[in-house]
Each structure stands twice: as C-alpha cells, then as structure tokens.
Amino acid sequence: MVSTKFYTAIYVVLFVSATIQVLVEFAGLAYWAAFGIIIVLSAAKAVLVAAYFQHLRWEPRSLTYLVGIGLVAALALTVAASYSLL
C-alpha cells in the first residue's frame, strides 16, 4: 500500500499544523481571522487522519459517505439550534 515513510510525512504535517494553531493564537490576529485559520487547520488535520491513517482514501466511497451523514446530522443540529436563538 503505502510506505512507512509516507505515513511519517503525514504525521509530521499533523504535528506541525497543531503547532501552527497555537502560534496563530499567540500572533495577535483579529479574533475571527484567527478563528477561521484555526478551524480550517483542524478540519484539514481531521481529513488527513481519516484519509490516510484510517485509509478511507483506499476504501469504497460508501464508508466516507456514511461518516459524512453523521457529520451532516451533527452540524444540522448545531447550526439550526444556534440559529433558533437569533
């Protein structure tokens, strides 16, 4: 499948981007700009772990959709509930 070297590379990217998240926080950006960068980095890391460590990339796409449905349900609940407060 994939070599240990490749997995190591993924691991390094994950490690570095976690560090960047904290550095962004300390950089003193505007709150929502920092918020955006940090959340996008988290999402990117999550995709990397799911795609390579959980090897979804090489699985039938149905498994990805399955998890996607759960994600959509959770997001729908969160967004709609928060919106209902406005």
Add this chain to the structure above:
Amino acid sequence: MSDTNPERTGGGSERTDGGTEVGSEVVSGGHTDDHDHDHGHDFPGTGSIKRWFVTTNHKDVGILYIVTSLFFLVLGGVLAWLMRIQLWAPRAPTETILAPVAYNQAVSAHGLLMVFWFLSPFAFGFANYVVPLQLGAKDLAFPRLNALSYWLYLFSGILFGVSFFQGGTFSGGWTMYAPLNVPTFTPDVGASTAVLALVLFVASVTVSSVNFLTTMHRMRAEGLTLRNMPLFSWTILLTVWMMLFAFAALLAALMVLSADRLLGTTYFAMESPAGALLWTHLFWFFGHPEVYIVFFPALGVMAEVFQTFTGRRIVGRKWFIIAMVLVAIQSFVVWMHHMFLTSINLQVKTLFMITTIGISLPFDLMVFALIYTMLKGKIRFTTPFLFVFGALLLFIIGGITGVFLGAVVLDYEFRGTYWVVAHFHYVMVGGVTALVGGLYYWFPKITGRMYDEFLGKVHFAAYFVGFNLLYFPLFVAWETPRRVFDYAPELAPWHQLATIGGFVLGLSFLIMFYNLFKSAFTGDPVSDNPWEYATTAEWAVSSPPPLENFEGTPTYRDGHLSFILDRESDATGGATAADGSGGATADGGVATSPHTAVTTEYEPTVEATEVEGPSHASIWPFVLSLGAFLILLGISPLQDTAFPEGMMGAAYATTAVAGFGVTLGSLIAMGLEPFHGPVFDEGEAWPFSGIDNGKVGMWIFLASDVVLFGGFLGAYIFTRFAFGWTGWQPVPDDPIPGLVNTYILLTSSFTVVLALVAAEKKHKLGLVTSLGATFVLGIGFLVNKALEWQHLFHEGLWLSTNVRTSTFFLTTGLHAAHVIAGLIVALYLTARAWRGAYLEDSRSVEYFGLYWHFVDIVWLFLFPLFYIL
C-alpha cells in the same frame, strides 16, 4: 448499480418485488432436524431454561424480545389504568386516589415504558425473527451482539423498575423537559435511575442498530437487491438507519443530563443560558425521528399483511419505498415543530412548519397505496388483516389531527392539551394495532401452530371498540390540560367514556394472551405457509424454521427463491430434532402455493467446510449486561460526584465496583471465547460490498459516535452562543498542556499505524512494541490531563462552578473516557500480540486503529474549541 439481477420479465407467475414467489415444499424435515443436531451438542433445546440465557440465535432473541416487550405493555398499561381511574372525575390535589406526585410518576413512567420498553422492542422482536429469514441469512452478522442487545434491553427495563423503589421514579413527563429534570425539582434517587435506565436502553439500541445495518447491507442472498427486498425488511432497514443517528443524539442528551444529576454540571440548570432550550433541541432532534422509528415497523407489517390478504402486490411499490426513504430523511429536519411555544425565532418556526407539512406528503402517498391495494385485491378478513386495516384507519385519524399541530398558529392553542394526547395515541397505538396484527400473522411461523381465529376476531372487535372509546373522547375533551389530573367539570362525561374504553382496550388483551398461550401448545399444526399468497422467504421454510434457517444457500439469482444445496449437508442423515420445538413442523406439508417456484439445485461443495459450523451459545452477553446494570445502579445515588453518607452509600459504591469487575471480566471472556459467526457467501452487499463485516460494523458505530460527540459539541456551541460567543473565555488559561496532549495523541495514532504495518509484515516485535508504545502514550495523555484538571480544581474550577467549566470538563471527560476504553483494548491487544496473535489476521489491530484515530480526530476539534478559541 451492482444489481446484477437477471431479467424478470419471463413467466408471468413470478413476482419481482420483495415477495418472490415461494412454494412450500422446499426440503424435507429430516435435513432440517439434523442441522439442529449438528451444532446442538453444546446448545440446549428450547425446553431448557439454560438455552434462553445462552442463546445467540436470532429467532430465540426475537421471541425473547416479544415476550419481554409484552410484559412491559402490561406494566405500562396498568399505569395507564391508574391514571384513567384518577381521571374519572376532576379532583383537587387533596382528594386524589394517587398522590399528586405518584400521578406524575405514573404519567411519566407510562410514557417512557410504552415508547421505549414496549413499542420499539415489540417491533424488534419481529425484526429479529423475520428479517434474517427474509434476507436469506442464517443469522445476524454479530449474533453475540444481538444477544447483548436483548440483555441490555431487559436489564435497562429492570433498572427502570428499580427506580420506583428509590424514593420514586422520574416524575417530570416522558419528554423530561429542563429544568424539571435536574435534582432541584426531581430530587429522588429513582429519578436519576430512570435516566440511567434510558442510557442503558440506548446502549442496547446502538448495538442493535450496528448489527442490523451490517446484516441488512452485507448479508442479503444473491439476487436480493435492495430494490427487491420485502417491505417489512425495508421498513426495518430505514428504522435502524434513523435509530443509529437519532439515538446517538438522545445518548448525548441523556449523558449530559446524567452528568447534571450525578456530577453536578449545570447545563440544564435554571441559571444556565438557554439550558431549557438546549434540552428541547437535543431531545426533539431524537424525538421526532423516534416517531417514525416506532411507526415504520408497523407500516412494514401493514404492507406485508395487506399484500398477503389481498393477494396482490402493493400498488406503486417503488413509490411506496421512495416515500419511506423521503420520510426517513425528512424526519431529521422537522424537530422544532415540537418547540413552537419556546423562545425560538419566528423565521425558524415558519421554516419548520413548512418542513412539517412536507413530511405529511409522502405519507399521503403511502396511505393511498395501501387503500388502492385493497381496492384492486380480493380481501380475506383474517385476524391479522383486521388489525392492520384497523391500524390504517386509526393512523389516518392520527395523521390528520397531527397536521393541525404542525401549524404554528393552531399549535399556540392546542399545545399542552389533550388534543396532543389524543393525536399521538392515535398514531402510536395505531402503530401498536398493526404490530398486534403482525403478532397474529407470524404466530404460526414462530410456534408452528395456528391461533384460534374466532377468538382473534373477538379480540379485534373488543380492541377496536375499546381503542376508539378511549382515545376519541379525548379529542372532544381537548381542553383538558395535559399531564394534569384536574380539569373542567363539564368534561367529566368524556373522561368517563375514555376510562371505560381504557378498560375495554386493556382487557381485550386478555383474550389475546389466552388465545396465543393456549394455541402455542394445542393449536392446529401448520404447514410452512399457512397463508395463501404469502410471498416472503420466511414462509418457504418450516414452521418454526430450523436453527440455521435454510438448507443450503438461498439465492434469488433466477428471479425467485431457490436453494443451492451442498452435498455435505445433504449427506448427514436424519437425526431427531434437538430443537425441542415439537413435531408439528410442516414435514409432510404439500405445496399449497399457486405457483411453486422453488427449485433445489445441487452444486458440488466448493470448499470443504473448514470450521465445525457457527456457534449459537454464549453466556457473556448476559453477564456483561448484568455488569452494566450493576454499575448504573451503583452510581445512581451520586450527587455532585459524591455518594450518600453511611451504609447505604457504601452499599451503592460496592455495587458499582462489583459491576465494573463483572463488566471488565465478561468483556475479556467474550474476547477470548471461540465463537464463529454465521458463515455466508457474499451475496448482495450494496453499498458495502468487498468490505469485511467487522469493518463495516466499526464504521457504522463510529458514524453514530460522530453524532454523540456532535451532540456534545453542539451543546457547547449552542450554550456559548446563548452566553455570547466572544465573552466566553477558555477554561484553561494556558493552551500548552492541551498542545502537549495533541502531540501525544497524534504520536499514538502514528504508532497504531506502525503496529498495523508491522502486523501485515508479520513482524511480531514491531507489532508488540508499537501497540505497547500506543498504550504508554495513552497513559501519558491521561496523566497530563489529570495534572491539568488537578491544577484547575485547585484554582476553584470544577464541574459545577458554572456552565463554562461544565462544558469543558464534561466534553473533555467524555473524550478521556473514550481514551480509557481504547487503552483497555490496546492492553488486551498487546497481551495477545505478545503471545503471537494478529500476525496471520491483523483485522483486530486495524479496527482498533479506526477507533483510536477517530478519538484522535475528536481531540483535533476539542483542542482549539476548548483551549484556544
């Protein structure tokens, strides 16, 4: 897509819907019996008590579900009678028959017991029994987990029963609205126990959902595509999909509530921002799909029975299925119509009114399909048909009266009145009506004997009269306030009618119990298919079916059901039945089907069956459930993380500790127990073809876990939003410990990857080292977290300090609990790897990795949300 169906145009006699024509003379009874015998040496017969504790067979589990759920029907029914007696006349709080709080408990317990412990499990009794037969599977994918589902269900019900004796059970209504659900207002220990009983019930449901989804997607017979699946199986499939996600949201709600009650968090406390609203969102996000979760199986029974007793395929079958799929999806976007009188904004109310009207449309199509099926067919008024026909009428009334409630303006008037009570009883008990029809319908299949038709019809008459006498007056007396025993005196005659109806309805079940009990022993023996025109596969095997359901492998590849027999199973000669299920089977039963389409083919066995056949017995599901029961009972008196003083507290604490021991021990025993699941040759497996059952099961479980964490994170985001997003500071003032834990967890994920690589290379030392490193890193994560929590605790920040700290400690605590669960598995894997396991078959390591990476991913979001932003 992968539906490589043969064309089914030829031979007009064959039906291409789920109901494939089957005949009755499949194989002789002799073969049937020796299958039981083959694997029966360590598996006691049905006459033995032991059998029912160790069985993992889907048909046994189905019977257990049905019997147990009927017990809860009686319990919930007696509570309803108590309420109806009280409601005979309006009463002041001082002159009641039940004490006011006892009445509130009866109302709440009646609702919870009927919805959770009767309705769904009753339906799942049939699902357990019938679905594998309809699919052509020998059992569910994970038989031991199926037994586990049952035992968790039974023990959750017992736990609920215990709650009555701990100062009184929950008394805040079945919806458990906040803040009534926190100890300030419902202080009894029993109220906490009722919540914990629900948690255990949800555990059962989750295990069951994973099992059914894996089975139904992966283990259909060759040629049985989803498109051709029988309608009852279709409704169960959609039900379990809804269950998987809806119950995960309920689990989040219940865990948060348990934490509020036992650990002192303040999510739902009066002073929390939008705490009451948070509960309604979480509860109804589950609660509305739950309406269809309990109703869909009833719909499936209706469809099957309509087809059989009108002798006609359902009209517009494809559209019927599409309508059901639509409802299943739409059910997740209508929940706020239960909240029109809360403080949610008008725009969102309007939006949800529209979606609510939208969900009634597919139902119209289904109702018309059923009516038109009757018109085009030739009806035979047997007991099952009478019940499902009655159910259709009741459901139409229930559905139409519900449309009133879906309109925002009308709901302002109707909310909290008996209109709501009458409406949902017409819907829910309407569903029960169909399921009772299902009980009569499948009774001959399950017992091998026919019930008494005359008594069945008498039961229906009494039931239907009692039902309408009970619930219809409630529409008329709609101005009665819900859940309250006092009402305007001029409504009393209507309530008296309803009380009389309640007794008629309840007593009508005595006729059923008498009829079924007597017939189970002395009824006329039936053939494979006592119903002419019954078309689904359960009617192609003997009544009751043999232990492993089919002789040979069922296949639909020629457009109808046939069996591929391998010579080996044919060669093992006749033996006596070990099943103990009576000689009433349909051995001699001559074909009665009008179009006998079953063919039997002989094909040489491809592989000499290497294992000695599937196992059917394990005691560990029972023991494991007992352990879980003890844990929850033990922790039930906790308040603010402390046990009560004195002997009582010590006894509870001991119970909890013993429960942990039993649970852990039985988990390990279950892991080590040699157990072979059902052997199956992959047939139709869309959309998971080519993926191992275990992996599919793990991913399905993880999808529900996504919703569980989604519920927790959603609760956090919602609460923070209500509080004012930017005014809310992260609880830890320093993100560095969190960052360190991120590093640790990422590294542990990496070591799990290395473990799998080593296992695949058959590199034992690498495998053990990597798994061991994962374990050590996980411990490091927990130690670091403990230090951080201790530091915060000394700063005066703890679970109950405020809602900000509550969300922090509880959400990261749930994550830590996932880490601990993972570490236990990691330790187990390391020990087994040390002894040489997983080098030939690394799947266990892989599945553990999927879980562990998921826990890692969750942390990737918890870290920024709780430490940085």
